[in-house]
Amino acid sequence: MLRVVFALVAGLAAGCAVPAMGQSAPNELVKQAVAAAGGEQALRALKTLRLQGNARFWEPDQSILAGGLSLLTGDSKFVATWDFASGATRTDWDRTFVGQGPQKYSEIVMPKLGFVADGKGTHAMSGIRHAAQLRELQRVTPLLLLKMLDAPGDVAFEGGLKLNAAVLPAVTFKEGGTTFHVLFNKITKLPAAVRTLDEDSVRGTAIFDVVYDNWKPMAGGAMLPHFVTYTVADNAICRITITEMTPNPQIDSEMFAASVETKAAFKPASTNNVPYQWVIRRLNFGRFLDSDDVFVPQGGSLKLTELAPNVQHVTGGSHNGLVVGMKDGVVVFDAPVSDGQARWTIDAAKAKYGKPVKTLVLTHHHSDHTAGVRTYIAERAAVLVPSPNRKYFALLALTQRPVPDELEKKKVSADIAEIKDQMDLKDDGIEIHIYRIANTHADGMLIAHIMPANIVWVTDLWSPGSETAKTPGTTALHEALKKHGIQGATIAGGHGATAPQAELDRIFAAN
Ligand SMILES: [Zn+2]
The missing domain is CATH 2.50.20 (outer membrane lipoprotein receptor (LolB), chain A)
Incomplete structure (x- = not known):
């Protein structure tokens, strides 16, 4: 008793x-x-x-x-x-x-x-x-x-x-x-x-x-x-x-x-x-896109905008991505907003180049540019992140969702590697140089320079086409391009559109 x-x-x-x-x-x-x-x-x-x-x-x-x-x-x-x-x-x-x-x-x-x-x-x-x-x-x-x-x-x-x-x-x-x-x-x-x-x-x-x-x-x-x-x-x-x-x-x-x-x-x-x-x-x-289509304005859709035969800008939504078709697979930059946008990008990249997505590069850890990462892991893409964020993304890959997503169903183990200062991805025709750059937005921020198309990928430091002011972000980008000897490039943004590098130079020439 x-x-x-x-x-x-x-x-x-x-x-x-x-x-x-x-x-x-x-x-x-x-x-x-x-x-x-x-x-x-x-x-x-x-x-x-x-x-x-x-x-x-x-x-x-x-x-x-x-x-x-x-x-x-x-x-x-x-x-x-x-x-x-x-x-x-x-x-x-x-x-x-x-x-x-x-x-x-x-x-x-x-x-x-x-x-x-x-x-x-x-x-x-x-x-x-x-x-x-x-x-x-x-x-x-x-x-x-x-x-x-x-x-x-x-x-x-x-x-x-x-x-x-x-x-x-x-x-x-x-x-x-x-x-x-x-x-x-x-x-x-x-x-x-x-x-x-x-x-x-x-x-x-x-x-x-x-x-x-x-x-x-x-x-x-x-x-x-x-x-x-x-x-x-x-x-x-x-x-x-x-x-x-x-x-x-x-x-x-x-x-x-x-x-x-x-x-x-x-x-x-x-x-x-x-x-x-x-x-x-x-x-x-203060940055909500008031749309039931979540990542695109109501009734809108994502699209691939060709910047070069092997380079496509994913646009049409609040956040962009970049797709590069390399010889043995596709490289994607950033996984913004949601698994839905990631799935659209993967399918569009596969349809365009007839190859699997081999690599996802995340420029920085902010969730609005990484929330689709689990869909890429489920797709067996290797994920490259700024150092020291490997553990952060490895834990994210192990989390469970209220409703199981693709990754939870497939149980693929994540392949995540860090980029410390620089990493190059190359095949016979394309060279991608990924650089860590000094900035105040996110520790370890990466930008990429794709050659010979001479395209720079940048997220959050500058939104090409809409931002014309000298800011900590544009200053960081301007300095980084100078440091790496990049000239005459087309700059494609994780937000906004594209702009010639001359437009960035003008911001600094004017001041
Ligand atoms: Zn950010």
Whole structure:
């Protein structure tokens, strides 16, 4: 008997669901949280809400060093207005992104419509943006606890889940297509975090948390957290501080009104296939292509633009690649955005040259230019990366995805090698010189010089055709071309288009 009691206590301590507790425990946790958040009456009295605050954003996968400190991407002020009866929300953003000008716009999200309003008018959100924003609003709504209270059948005890160093009691709550894991503070009984498991291009299946702190009561008694932190696998990507909260403000329904054209243009996305982290983090970065085609504008397509008989520029999307047809196989530069873009590029390269993709060269580790790397590994391409990033990509190749991708299904072991200062790839007709160049964008950044076509491949340091300013990036490229004696080349970009080297020279001649 003693042993049975001990087993039961041990089970609880470890946070295991004990069958006898299965029925009452989850809803008991929810009830305690509702009471701690001001009580059912105070929460039900909340019909509308206005929150004002500041937000700061970081992106872990735009770091200088692979796996190093996250890049600060911007600061924003916002006013968020909720109408709980209709489920409509409007967030007015005043944003400053690092390296970009200020942006002011509003996002209006309703259960069946999402659109963006700025100084120029309104336009429908892509379905994936709407689905991601809707999920995030469902996660952070102050009424989440009431929804759980009202749907006890959708709440299940989960035992203990780790948050930082603590193991906290948690339940799952299924809403729409999403399973939220709600973790409760053991002392205050309030929600400590609301979690989903998301696909992340670097980490595979990753814990995505919204962590709450500094709860304070509003007039009427309902409590709200004033510090809200979004983390991916413990990396903070957004920190929000609420500076003002107004319960039940008067709302003008005009603030949610969309034009007939905007309504007609909106197409909801299937929630099965939303690249949540891509959408959330590109929006945080101020560089989201608002398209359900993800890597190309709505209705657009990728294409091969011939720069020389053996050199094709992959263009048409937000991020480019380069394909070089060599004698014994194809060399591709960069694997941007997604496995979808990688698959398109591999198939197009094979169709063009009738050869397999033998080598993938990654100019730097930033996830927007490497997220398709696993598809190349599955294709048995050797991967060349800047030194010392071999381990970073080897770990990435071993991660598991929420839905198995080509690599997970094929179980190909990754062939990854580093380029320290220079590497040359040659056959009878083509020479590719790959150089590590000094720069401030990413440690170990590589550029490539393809001869005899005299084409330079550069990513993120210069976007040929659109950038005409002296920047740390253009300076780094200019210096590197001088150092390696490259003259009269055509420069092809990982963004933008192509431009003669003379155009880069002009930026420096003019200053
Ligand atoms: Zn980059």
